[in-house]
Amino acid sequence: MSSIYERIEFLIKQKGLTKKSFCEQLNISTGNMGDWKRGKSTPGTHKLIEIGAFFHVSLDWLILGKTAAETVREGGGEYSSAQMRQHSCQTEELLPKEQEFIKEYIEFTQYRRQKQDEGNS
Template sequence: MQTIYERIEFLIKRQGLTKKSFCAQLGISTGNMGDWKRGKSTPGTHKLIEIAAFFHVSLDWLILGKQTQTVQESGEDYFFGPMRQLNCQSEELQPEEKNFIKEYIAFTEYRKRKDKDQNS
């Protein structure tokens, strides 16, 4: 199974960047990259969001190595019902599930702002 670092390294190579230029563009110290490589630490949530946006990949893929399906918006609140939980579940979400959803929403808002800024 690939690690987050290995997926980041793959993206850096695919983009034709050096690790040094990647770090400079995203404000990452080479020491932090070294710690990620050795498994001593992993990128924080905000840095993962930045990296995913930089390479135009999903957080699911970057964190877990999983591809996500595209969801078409229908104008309805398809993730949450009136009780603010997944419509397909009858039980309350776990705190880590709620945090992941909040982080993903923050990521999509970041991408929208970035795309809007680039198109302005």
């Protein structure tokens, strides 16, 4: 699975959904799905976050196809404030594109935690 679309299609099949049902549940037009399939476009950040949360997969896997062994696992515990400061200093060494990805990933994990909290209520 080399593309985001192929990974989404895999998840749809794995969950036993039709593409139409998936699109309806996440408010995605079938035209957009077609564009993703043809490589004309890819899902936007917010839609990727929704898709990741819907299927309970990481953005690393959804966007890049990285396996759990290649990425840091979520839920490995909270960072201490000292670790956060250390990471903040290190972000200056990252490219702007990498910094943006990290910000989006943080938004995704916050969104996922919120959905889990709502489900546990």
